[in-house]
Amino acid sequence: MSMIEAIRDAHDVMMARDENVVVFGEDAGYFGGVFRCTEGLQQKYGKHRAFDAPISESGIVGAAIGMATYGLRPCVEIQFADYVYPAYDQIVSEAARIRHRSNGEFTCPMVVRMPVGGGIFGGQTHSQSVEAIFTHVVGLKVVMPSNPRDAKGLLIASIEDPDPVIFLEPKRIYNGPFDGHHERPVVPWSKHEDGQVKTGYYKTELGKAAIAREGREVTILTYGTMVHVALAAAEETGVDAEIIDLRTLLPLDQEAIEASVNKTGRCIVVHEATRTSGFGAELCALVQRHCFYALEAPIIRVTGYDTPYPHVNEWDYFPSPERVGEAMKQILEA
Amino acid sequence: MTKEKSKKPVASGHEKSSPQKLSLHVPEPKTRPGDKPDFSYVRISPVGETPRPALDVSAIEIRDLAFGMVRVLDDQGEAQGPWAVELEEDVLRKGLRAMMRTRAFDKRMQRAQRQGKTSFYMQATGEEAISVAQQMVLRKGDMSFPTYRQQGLLFAQDFPILEMMNQIYSNEKDALRGRQLPVLYSFKKAGHFTISGNLATQYIQAVGWAMGSAIKGDDKIACGWIGDGSTAENDFHSALVFAGVYRAPVILNITNNQWAISSFQGIAGGEATVFAARGVGYGVPALRVDGNDFLAVYAVSEWAAERARRNLGPTLIEWITYRAAAHSTSDDPSKYRPKDDWEHWPLGDPIERLKQHMIKRGMWSDEQHVQAEAEYDEEMRVAAEEAESYGTLQALEHRPSPAEMFENVFEEMPPHLRRQRQEMGV
Numbered sequence: 001m002s003m004i005e006a007i008r009d010a011h012d013v014m015m016a017r018d019e020n021v022v023v024f025g026e027d028a029g030y031f032g033g034v035f036r037c038t039e040g041l042q043q044k045y046g047k048h049r050a051f052d053a054p055i056s057e058s059g060i061v062g063a064a065i066g067m068a069t070y071g072l073r074p075c076v077e078i079q080f081a082d083y084v085y086p087a088y089d090q091i092v093s094e095a096a097r098i099r100h101r102s103n104g105e106f107t108c109p110m111v112v113r114m115p116v117g118g119g120i121f122g123g124q125t126h127s128q129s130v131e132a133i134f135t136h137v138v139g140l141k142v143v144m145p146s147n148p149r150d151a152k153g154l155l156i157a158s159i160e161d162p163d164p165v166i167f168l169e170p171k172r173i174y175n176g177p178f179d180g181h182h183e184r185p186v187v188p189w190s191k192h193e194d195g196q197v198k199t200g201y202y203k204t205e206l207g208k209a210a211i212a213r214e215g216r217e218v219t220i221l222t223y224g225t226m227v228h229v230a231l232a233a234a235e236e237t238g239v240d241a242e243i244i245d246l247r248t249l250l251p252l253d254q255e256a257i258e259a260s261v262n263k264t265g266r267c268i269v270v271h272e273a274t275r276t277s278g279f280g281a282e283l284c285a286l287v288q289r290h291c292f293y294a295l296e297a298p299i300i301r302v303t304g305y306d307t308p309y310p311h312v313n314e315w316d317y318f319p320s321p322e323r324v325g326e327a328m329k330q331i332l333e334a
Numbered sequence: 335m336t337k338e339k340s341k342k343p344v345a346s347g348h349e350k351s352s353p354q355k356l357s358l359h360v361p362e363p364k365t366r367p368g369d370k371p372d373f374s375y376v377r378i379s380p381v382g383e384t385p386r387p388a389l390d391v392s393a394i395e396i397r398d399l400a401f402g403m404v405r406v407l408d409d410q411g412e413a414q415g416p417w418a419v420e421l422e423e424d425v426l427r428k429g430l431r432a433m434m435r436t437r438a439f440d441k442r443m444q445r446a447q448r449q450g451k452t453s454f455y456m457q458a459t460g461e462e463a464i465s466v467a468q469q470m471v472l473r474k475g476d477m478s479f480p481t482y483r484q485q486g487l488l489f490a491q492d493f494p495i496l497e498m499m500n501q502i503y504s505n506e507k508d509a510l511r512g513r514q515l516p517v518l519y520s521f522k523k524a525g526h527f528t529i530s531g532n533l534a535t536q537y538i539q540a541v542g543w544a545m546g547s548a549i550k551g552d553d554k555i556a557c558g559w560i561g562d563g564s565t566a567e568n569d570f571h572s573a574l575v576f577a578g579v580y581r582a583p584v585i586l587n588i589t590n591n592q593w594a595i596s597s598f599q600g601i602a603g604g605e606a607t608v609f610a611a612r613g614v615g616y617g618v619p620a621l622r623v624d625g626n627d628f629l630a631v632y633a634v635s636e637w638a639a640e641r642a643r644r645n646l647g648p649t650l651i652e653w654i655t656y657r658a659a660a661h662s663t664s665d666d667p668s669k670y671r672p673k674d675d676w677e678h679w680p681l682g683d684p685i686e687r688l689k690q691h692m693i694k695r696g697m698w699s700d701e702q703h704v705q706a707e708a709e710y711d712e713e714m715r716v717a718a719e720e721a722e723s724y725g726t727l728q729a730l731e732h733r734p735s736p737a738e739m740f741e742n743v744f745e746e747m748p749p750h751l752r753r754q755r756q757e758m759g760v
Binding site: 034122 | 357360362366453454504512513514515516518530531532533534563564566567568569594595596597601602603664665669670727730733734736738739740743750751754755
């Protein structure tokens with residue numbers, strides 16, 4: 001199963017199990033979304049449960065909050081993460097705080113899905129990585145899968161979660177595990193172990209990281225597309241890296257991070273998003289505080305540069321296996 | 335104070351509804367793939383019947399015009415009614431040429447995308463009259479805030495196509511240095527604002543720009559552009575509030591081409607009312623116009639521009655047209671609408687309609703038209719060849735240097751960006 005099919009399947013499973021689950025977004029109804037993640041749901045569950053929304057992100061999220069507080073479990077799609085900003089007020093000031101400010105009288109069990117990240121020549125309006133603007137908000141859970149199996153399990157867990165979840169889908173790996181080698185064709189998920197997705201209902205617990213590769217020399221903390229880039233870097237450099245796929249950024253699996261860094265004594269943080277005030281800064285602070293005496297070298301961050309996402313210079317911007325590999329060599333020499 | 339008994343109306347039992355199961359209404363287009371095209375939902379007024387009001391009208395006085403449709407060209411290509419301004423031959427020739435060149439350019443660039451020379455392209459097929467005719471009533475110094483489908487604004491002023499192609503190819507001569515997605519141009523010298531690519535955000539900016547002109551006692555006006563779908567965004571509503579409150583010298587255009595990617599205009603609110611009607615509620619005079627009628631577009635744009643220039647405030651115009659092509663090169667409309675929809679569109683093709691009118695007036699002929707088409711196709715082929723010699727997405731060695739991505743983030747590059755540029759090793 002591709003990640004698109006896995007996400008579609010998670011919707012299908014949950015809509016069949018729970019008639020409170022409703023799905024809507026721009027082009028998400030009849031057409032099934034520009035990436036086809038909701039294809040067929042309207043035909044199967046009816047227009048009142050899967051429908052097209054007006055082009056109004058604040059409207060989509062605001063309406064979802066209303067439905068969630070009524071008692072439904074809306075799972076809505078923002079067409080690209082780059083378009084989520086009009087909804088930011090609804091997410092930050094409303095969804096994230098409704099439980100707290102009403103002391104649990106009202107709650108907001110809602111999922112806001114959106115494709116993130118670059119690698120598709122989408123320029124600055126179809127490539128951004130927005131995780132840090134959500135992890136900085138109290139009251140939101142933030143999830144980013146790196147493969148179809150996790151995508152399905154995490155989405156089901158997100159829909160069942162009693163609180164608002166921001167579900168970020170790295171669009172570059174929708175169809176296959178892209179490792180940063182843009183000059184090579186991508187192997188489809190159907191040929192990959194993590195593309196073997198179980199049918200029916202299963203959950204992948206939120207807040208639990210996965211070890212994408214066990215290793216002894218250096219810990220790589222990463223998520224989304226960059227998991228595959230880091231795997232390629234480890235293979236190409238021969239560095240025995242332990243690659244932690246965080247999967248959920250909030251709540252964060254601090255235990256898994258500490259266990260790995262305490263074992264390897266070295267840590268590299270890799271994300272596609274811009275560097276300054278990125279989620280990597282949070283990871284560096286945690287590692288510094290909790291693994292200080294195990295660290296044998298300063299932590300390195302490999303990230304996007306602090307510029308708007310470029311169009312034609314995409315491959316100079318996108319953290320490549322070469323850049324991650326360089327960081328690995330550098331940290332081992334330190 | 336003496337206590338008086340309040341006289342509350344007593345509710346009659348008949349007015350109260352008995353409990354009933356509610357259901358959700360979700361608008362649905364009349365036709366889907368495989369269906370026979372049906373445009374009976376489009377309210378079309380007879381040609382020439384819509385009055386031409388005085389320039390200083392209020393929104394309320396002309397509220398009927400928001401629900402009507404200004405039309406000038408009839409089925410025979412004759413100009414009719416109070417909006418039929420006698421346009422000189424060279425204006426019509428210029429308009430036809432600009433529309434035809436827009437279409438020829440689109441055809442060439444669509445092909446270039448299919449050949450892998452660029453990542454993305456968006457055609458304006460079927461909508462050419464709107465941006466072309468509006469640009470023709472503007473003056474140097476006015477500013478348009480276009481969406482990604484107003485390339486006609488540039489063709490109407492004979493903007494150098496090579497500069498447009500260089501942007502589309504993100505090549506070494508691209509004025510935007512390969513930063514922006516193809517077609518998200520920025521040409522200040524042509525009164526063409528930098529297109530952001532996000533929807534509706536720039537509608538309110540057009541109003542603000544016009545307010546700036548009014549604050550400074552200038553004589554420039556602004557034009558905002560939006561699609562039917564994006565009128566659902568908050569920024570559309572902010573724009574109308576600000577424009578109405580401050581009587582900003584701005585033309586607020588809504589291009590209703592019936593489709594927002596796969597969503598028909600009913601999803602944006604076009605089922606229960608028309609988009610021009612939004613203006614009435616905000617106190618902005620509003621008109622609904624046949625957008626495929628070059629003469630109507632020209633006349634109404636001129637009227638709205640004149641209102642703005644005389645400090646009479648904003649005008650909202652809903653142009654009725656049809657998106658004949660796909661939303662973009664990433665879209666396949668056969669998945670959600672009848673394949674032959676466009677051939678049945680009741681307002682026809684803007685180029686064919688102007689051509690018919692000009693032939694009727696003895697200014698043009700079928701032979702000249704065919705010849706012009708070939709000439710423009712050849713012009714685009716030659717220009718594309720030159721642009722491609724400066725690089726395409728397939729010849730990345732010609733792209734602007736990666737070092738340039740660090741420039742113009744700020745006027746002065748802060749130290750952390752300098753360090754990152756060094757890190758990149760360029």
